[in-house]
Amino acid sequence: MSEFTMDCHVTVLPPLPFGKGYTYCVPSNLRLVVGDFVTIPLGAQEVLGVVWNTKPDKVQPEKLRYIKTKFDVSPLPEVSRRFIEWVSNYNMVPKGAVLKMVISVPAALMPPKPLTVYSISKKLPVFRITSPRERVLGILEDDAPRTLKNIMREAGVGHSVIRGLLKAGVLVKLEHTPPPAFKNPDWRAKGPVLSEEQATIASELCDQVERATFAATVLEGVPGSGKTEVYLESICRALKYGKQALVLLPEIALSAQWLQRFEDRFGCAPALWHSDLTVVQRSTAWRAIASGEAKVIVGARSALFLPFTNLGVIIIDEEHDSSFKQEEGVIYNARDMAVVRANIGKIPIVLVSATPSLESIFNVRRGQYNHFKLTHRHAGALMPKVSVIDMRNEEVKSGNWLSPPLLDSLRQTFELEEQAMLYLNRRGYAPLTLCRTCGFRLQCSHCSTWLVEHRLLGRLQCHHCGYSARIPRECPECGSEDSLTACGPGVERIAEEVAGIFPDVSSRVITSDTVNGPTQAANLVCQMEAREIDLLIGTQMISKGYHFPYLTLVGVVDADLGLAGGDLRASERTYQLLYQVSGRAGRAARPGRVIVQTYMPDHPVIQAIGIGDREQFLSAEAFDREAGGMPPFGQLVGIIVSSKDEEAVERAVRSLNRFAPRDDNIKILGPAEAPLKLLRGRHRRRFLLKSGKNQNLQRKIRYWLSVAQVPRNVRVNVDIDPYSFL
The missing domain is CATH 3.40.50.300 (P-loop containing nucleotide triphosphate hydrolases)
Known part of the structure; x- marks a missing residue:
């Protein structure tokens, strides 16, 4: 690997949203290689950067600036640098923005703090012996220095005892290199017997x-x-x-x-x-x-x-x-x-x-x-038996959401002292709150979406921007008191219904609001394995990877959620979620059952789940996608134009539309208001580009964006292979 020494010119890429690096001079006290992490002056600031393997630009001598320092860490590997270049080019984002994901923790470039430990002095002075001091010296007799925390724990003494021994010269403070942070996994350890x-x-x-x-x-x-x-x-x-x-x-x-x-x-x-x-x-x-x-x-x-x-x-x-x-x-x-x-x-x-x-x-x-x-x-565990319940034929009490067959199955499961799971992919208590007097719907002030009631918190929340407010007693529109009503079920409402029917059953609501970290997830697993919980009620979080031997019943409260709308992957995603959550039932010796509630029993997704024919579903889905030239048979690129200034968005959209590629191989849909036309206070418009797999859309979009006149306060995001169409 070539070294750069005094007065060499090199390119340094900072982890900032820039598409290229900048030319700097190597000072006499540094020897650098490509990939080294350095600090550089940039404007009035000093920022991080990585020595990049691109030819430096020519810079006038009076404008050339020197690299400040080099970090004592291994250079960024070549494979990482090539990966950054590829991700940047394909996803049409600046290289510096991708590099920022690599250096997401700048503190990691600093050397680790030395470990402070304590040991008995080689030359012991005359000092007063007490029982606590004697215990400290006793545990340090093995000549193995210990941290302050370990000495205090092992000797059962307070900080003042250690401080007194230090002051008397009996103990000395040392700085050691920290031990390895991670143990090596033992690849020789015998694993389970595989089939x-x-x-x-x-x-x-x-x-x-x-x-x-x-x-x-x-x-x-x-x-x-x-x-x-x-x-x-x-x-x-x-x-x-x-x-x-x-x-x-x-x-x-x-x-x-x-x-x-x-x-x-x-x-x-x-x-x-x-x-x-x-x-x-x-x-x-x-x-x-x-x-x-x-x-x-x-x-x-x-x-x-x-x-x-x-x-x-x-x-x-x-x-x-x-x-x-x-x-x-x-x-x-x-x-x-x-x-x-x-x-x-x-x-x-x-x-x-x-x-x-x-x-x-x-x-x-x-x-x-x-x-x-x-x-x-x-x-030898068997796949669960799936039953589809046509909710059009079921008599369900107003304000309730669980059908008689599902309630009967829950009752049987609890009588057998087994566990159950109810799945509804909707957080909170209700997705919509409206006024019975005037019909006003409570909406987020920053987004074009309804506020979701979270009754356990006593608040209304926006699931897009995080805005929350207390649930008002009066309608904000007409002033009527106690006229606001919750519409539709969320998992909290299902939990309320279950508690009224099965008051002695121990249940737990599992969403990103209630389980948001590894510790809480581990506690949930312990409670389920100890059979302290009879019923889990949750969103898609409970569909992934959990293995509970006594969980034998899964009830899907509303299988139709997610099937509506213009998302091209709606059917596929719904099938995946339903199949995954069904797979939580009967994973050990006890057989499993799945109850799927639906108002669309003839939908291909529900049919595939009911009869277990994934191949037929995939074939039909692939046929529809190929006929429409949709991924994976074609390409899609989303262009999202947004700003807090709606008029600036309109000007940008008009310019983009005027310079849009005119190509028989590319179909441009839009511009149109995004389904979420207001998100986090930003007004949004969308273009959608569609083409065959053989088109280089990135090259054409780069030229398009370079000639269009976009106001400075407008953001244009490019979404290659979009998943969200909101």
């Missing part, structure tokens, strides 16, 4: 790791088939050869059972990466990953951008999950970008799901991805 079906697939995945070349594999398996145990074998093989492994989970905060399974398998916990970690925890993890100390990393989508030194395999668990798509800031799909990262790094990637996305199935059928299927549940 013949599991072992065959695991062997192939391990061979891919050994070959150390790119391979994308879809690992499909029915719920409870042991997909995790299979892909853990590929991680084990990567560890054997000294490589790192990355596992992306859609809900890292809800991964308590997964983490326990990993620790049981390898004897220690993996390194974690998610937003609930403190700055210190993330800094520690970042440094350990960059140095190669952390061997297995489990995280949310942003973990994909960490500076791995020797990555050997990537696992995307629940690869179909839409939460892998980031909708804010740098808009990207972590699943798709992970495939690119694996390709650049020449390593295998495993896409794991009980319901693989149509995009992944499309790549399987084109021969681009391998495909393995686990067709049987582990240990």
Whole structure:
């Protein structure tokens, strides 16, 4: 690797929303290589940057500025820099914005603080002996320095005792290098005995790791088939050869059972990466990953951008999950970008799901991805029996939402001392509050959406911007008292209904409002495994990965949610959610049942869930998508124009429309008001571009945006392969 020394000109890319780096001069006291982390003067500020491998621009000598300092960390690997370039080009975002995701914790670049420990002085002075002091000296006689906290705990003394011994010269304070933050998982530890079906697939995945070349594999398996145990074998093989492994989970905060399974398998916990970690925890993890100390990393989508030194395999668990798509800031799909990262790094990637996305199935059928299927549940457990309830034929009391067949099934389950789950993908108590007198609907003042009542909190909340307000006694429009009424059910309302019918049943509401971190998720698992909870009532959070042997009944309160609207993936996503949540029932020796309530029993999604014919559903869905030229058979790109100034948005849209590409191979829909025409106080308009797979839409959009006249106070976001059409 070439070194840059005194007076060399280099390009430095700062982690800011810039599309290019800037030219700087290397001072006499530094020797740099591409990838080094440095500080640079930028305007009146001093900012971070990375020495980039692009040719420096010519700068007039009087304007040339010097790099300030170099951080004592490993350079950003070449594969990471190439990945940043690719993500930037494909998703049409500045390179600096992508780099910011790599350096998301600037404190990680600073050296870790030394560990302060205490030891007995080599030359003991004359001092007064007391019982507490004697206990302190007793535990330090083994010549193993200890931290203040450990001495106080082991000796049962207070801080003043240690302070007195220091002052007397009996103890000395030392600074040690902190011990490794993460243990090495034991790849030699014996794992569970795999079935013949599991072992065959695991062997192939391990061979891919050994070959150390790119391979994308879809690992499909029915719920409870042991997909995790299979892909853990590929991680084990990567560890054997000294490589790192990355596992992306859609809900890292809800991964308590997964983490326990990993620790049981390898004897220690993996390194974690998610937003609930403190700055210190993330800094520690970042440094350990960059140095190669952390061997297995489990995280949310942003973990994909960490500076791995020797990555050997990537696992995307629940690869179909839409939460892998980031909708804010740098808009990207972590699943798709992970495939690119694996390709650049020449390593295998495993896409794991009980319901693989149509995009992944499309790549399987084109021969681009391998495909393995686990067709049987582990240990002989059977798939649950599914019953579809046509709610048009059921007599349900006004204000209630559970049908007699579902209530009967719940009653039988509780009598057998088994557990049940009710699924409704709607947070809060009710999705809409309106006035019975004048019909006024309570709406968010910052978004064009209704406020959701959260009765447990006594507040109305917007689920898009976070705005909340107390529930008023009077209608804000007509002033009528006690005229506001809740319309429709949320999970809190279902919990209220259940409590009235089954007062002795212990239930728990599970949403992102009630379980929002790993600790709470772990407590939930403990309570369920101890059978302290009889009934879970929750949103899609309860559909992913949980394994409770005594949970034998799943009730889907409203299977039709999500089927309406113009989202091209609405049917696929609803099928995936219903199939996944159904898979929570009967995962052990006790057989499972699923009750699906619907007003549309003839809808293809409900039919597929009822008869268990996934292949027929996928074929019909693929046929419709291909006929319409929709992904994965065609391309879509969303253009979102927004500003707090509505007139500025209109001017920008008119200019964009005037310069829009005129091409027979590209169809432009819009401009039109976005379904959420106001979001977080910003007025929004949308374009949607549609084309065949062979078109380079990014190149045409770049030119389009470069010639259109967009006011400075207007933001234009490009969404490649959009998932949300709001």
